[in-house]
Amino acid sequence: MPRTVTLNIGSHGSFTRDQSMEQVSGHTEIGELIVQMQMSYLRSFKERVNR
Amino acid sequence: MDAASQKGFLVFELPGAKANKSDFESYLNKQNIRFVMFNGHGAPDLITGYKKEVILQAGKNDNLLKGKVAYARSCYSLSILGESCITAGADGFVGYKLPFMFVSDPTRGAHPLKDELAKPCFVTSNIIPISMLKGHTVCETVQKAKTEIQKMIDYWETRSDLVEAPMVAACLYWNGSGLDYCGNGDTKL
Numbered sequence: 255m256p257r258t259v260t261l262n263i264g265s266h267g268s269f270t271r272d273q274s275m276e277q278v279s280g281h282t283e284i285g286e287l288i289v290q291m292q293m294s295y296l297r298s299f300k301e302r303v304n305r
Numbered sequence: 306m307d308a309a310s311q312k313g314f315l316v317f318e319l320p321g322a323k324a325n326k327s328d329f330e331s332y333l334n335k336q337n338i339r340f341v342m343f344n345g346h347g348a349p350d351l352i353t354g355y356k357k358e359v360i361l362q363a364g365k366n367d368n369l370l371k372g373k374v375a376y377a378r379s380c381y382s383l384s385i386l387g388e389s390c391i392t393a394g395a396d397g398f399v400g401y402k403l404p405f406m407f408v409s410d411p412t413r414g415a416h417p418l419k420d421e422l423a424k425p426c427f428v429t430s431n432i433i434p435i436s437m438l439k440g441h442t443v444c445e446t447v448q449k450a451k452t453e454i455q456k457m458i459d460y461w462e463t464r465s466d467l468v469e470a471p472m473v474a475a476c477l478y479w480n481g482s483g484l485d486y487c488g489n490g491d492t493k494l
Contacts, residue, residue, distance in 0.1 A: 258412050259422065259469055261476075264380030264404030265346035265353075291406060294482060295475035299462075 263287060308435045314340075324354035329361070333369040339494050340374050342434050347379025347400075350386050363389035370395035374443065374492055376433045380404035387487045397443040397492040399433055403483030406476045408469055422469055425461065426476055429454045437494050444490030454481035 255261075255271040262268045266284055269277060277285035309316045317332055319325075324345060332338065343361070346353045350363040361367065363386045371394030377383070383400035390398050407426035409417065417423040432453055436446040458477045464470035 255408075255469055255472060256410070259408060259410045259472075261472065262407050262409055262423075264406065265348075265357075266404065268409070287404065291479045292475055295478040298478055 261288070308438050312438050314438065319354070322355050324360065325358055326354065326360045326366075329354065330366060330369060333373075338373060340376070340434070340437060341370065343375065343377040343379050343382070345379055347377060347382035347386070349381045349384035350389070352377055352379045352382055352386065361386065361390075367395070368393040370398070372396060374398075374437065374488075374494060376400065376437070378405060378430055378433075383483075383485055383487065391488040395488060397486060397488040397490070399443060399447060399484070399486040401480065401483040402485060403479060405430070405483070406479050408472050408476055410469070422473055425457045425473055426480055429457055429477065430480065440493055442490060443486050443488065443492045447484060447486050450484060451481050454478075454484075 257271060260268040260270055261274055263284060266287070269284065274288055278288055279285070306316050306318065317336060317338065319328055319332065333341070343352045345360070346357060351359050352361045354360040361369070367386065367390045370390045373395055374397040375390060375395060377386070377398070377400040380401060381404065383398065383402045387398040387400050407417070407423045409420050409423040413420045413422065417427045429450060432450040433446055436449050437443070441449065454477050458474045461470050461474040461477065
């Protein structure tokens with residue numbers, strides 16, 4: 255993700271690429287949400303590809 | 306709001322500082338309102354307005370939605386608040402079980418609908434009130450939104466020209482997963 259792009263997570267706020275990575279590597283609540291979001295999408299992608 | 310006005314609905318808007326508990330309760334108590342759309346921060350049991358003041362809360366003033374249909378673009382609000390509003394007499398409550406997410410690039414546009422990255426999540430989210438105003442049931446509306454979300458995902462998965470595209474698709478999928486309703490699915494406005 256470019257540095258100007260942010261991921262906005264409801265009332266939790268906006269996170270740049272670097273901030274998102276910090277949250278994920280820090281195993282914070284936000285980090286866990288980001289991982290959940292990505293993993294749920296990747297699983298759905300895999301299911302659709304395998305159909 | 307434009308869609309509502311075009312359909313002949315009278316629209317009451319509470320922007321900015323007017324999105325406070327007092328004004329919100331006053332409008333719902335005094336006006337003949339059928340559909341309420343929230344665009345504020347949320348938690349499983351509440352929705353906030355201006356400066357994060359709680360304006361709707363499970364077990365406190367959820368009876369204000371009695372006989373009405375609500376759509377809350379507010380994180381988690383379907384979890385507890387949605388059910389409590391139905392128990393308190395609301396006809397339908399459409400919302401999200403998860404936090405609403407979107408990607409944005411402020412350099413592309415200050416308003417989400419002018420930001421190419423944010424627009425997909427808001428356009429698909431806006432399908433809910435537009436579909437309700439067109440006379441579809443709550444169940445049909447949620448299904449329509451999910452169908453459009455999947456079409457949008459399919460499109461963004463082809464955007465190999467944009468490095469942000471996978472993240473946009475992932476946010477769309479996430480929001481679609483969290484979108485649902487409670488109450489009578491056959492409810493119309």
